[in-house]
Amino acid sequence: AQSVTQLGSHVSVSEGALVLLRCNYSSSVSVYLFWYVQYPNQGLQLLLKYLSGSTLVKGINGFEAEFKKSETSFHLTKPSAHMSDAAEYFCAVLIQGAQKLVFGQGTRLTINP
Amino acid sequence: DTAVSQTPKYLVTQMGNDKSIKCEQNLGHDTMYWYKQDSKKFLKIMFSYNNKELIINETVPNRFSPKSPDKAHLNLHINSLELGDSAVYFCASSQLAGGPETQYFGPGTRLLVL
Numbered sequence: 001a002q003s004v005t006q007l008g009s010h011v012s013v014s015e016g017a018l019v020l021l022r023c024n025y026s027s028s029v030s031v032y033l034f035w036y037v038q039y040p041n042q043g044l045q046l047l048l049k050y051l052s053g054s055t056l057v058k059g060i061n062g063f064e065a066e067f068k069k070s071e072t073s074f075h076l077t078k079p080s081a082h083m084s085d086a087a088e089y090f091c092a093v094l095i096q097g098a099q100k101l102v103f104g105q106g107t108r109l110t111i112n113p
Numbered sequence: 114d115t116a117v118s119q120t121p122k123y124l125v126t127q128m129g130n131d132k133s134i135k136c137e138q139n140l141g142h143d144t145m146y147w148y149k150q151d152s153k154k155f156l157k158i159m160f161s162y163n164n165k166e167l168i169i170n171e172t173v174p175n176r177f178s179p180k181s182p183d184k185a186h187l188n189l190h191i192n193s194l195e196l197g198d199s200a201v202y203f204c205a206s207s208q209l210a211g212g213p214e215t216q217y218f219g220p221g222t223r224l225l226v227l
């Protein structure tokens with residue numbers, strides 16, 4: 001069975017500081033990887049995704065993530081946090097050939113002024 | 114234009130009632146999904162339909178019955194609501210089932226069962 005683990009249910013950083021949200025997955029087959037963001041009382045919005053090719057993917061709002069197959073990781077980073085980045089972030093995997101996304105438990109990002 | 118829309122946005126009801134949530138997508142996608150987000154924010158797939166045909170049913174109680182009148186709509190009917198059904202329900206859609214397609218999510222329906 002596939003699973004996704006996000007280290008830290010809550011991450012707090014200062015405005016302008018580096019954001020690092022960790023995601024590790026477990027799967028015996030190839031996967032596609034996604035990061036979604038959920039702002040308060042809203043739906044999920046795609047930040048970025050890794051399908052194949054370059055392991056460093058850039059997304060919206062200055063976020064990027066690096067796929068490391070050897071570490072089964074897909075950590076999300078942003079060089080400089082902005083107050084508007086405060087939200088819930090979800091890492092997810094899509095098994096190749098399957099239809100369902102398997103989500104991590106989410107990480108709530110708080111930005112301190 | 115809203116890509117994936119859900120109605121209602123909020124739903125407060127009594128235990129034992131029957132309720133429906135509607136979902137529509139105007140993206141021309143073939144596949145639609147229902148996800149449940151519990152009070153701890155954990156998201157789990159419930160159902161998936163491809164061209165009106167059920168392809169995923171994740172051991173959801175029989176009280177939950179999805180219905181897809183056409184490929185642009187996927188409704189969720191819940192019978193005999195229980196307290197544990199309180200959650201946020203998200204509809205999503207994607208172009209193809211099984212491919213690396215992005216799933217686009219609706220705004221969610223916040224269901225509270227009293």
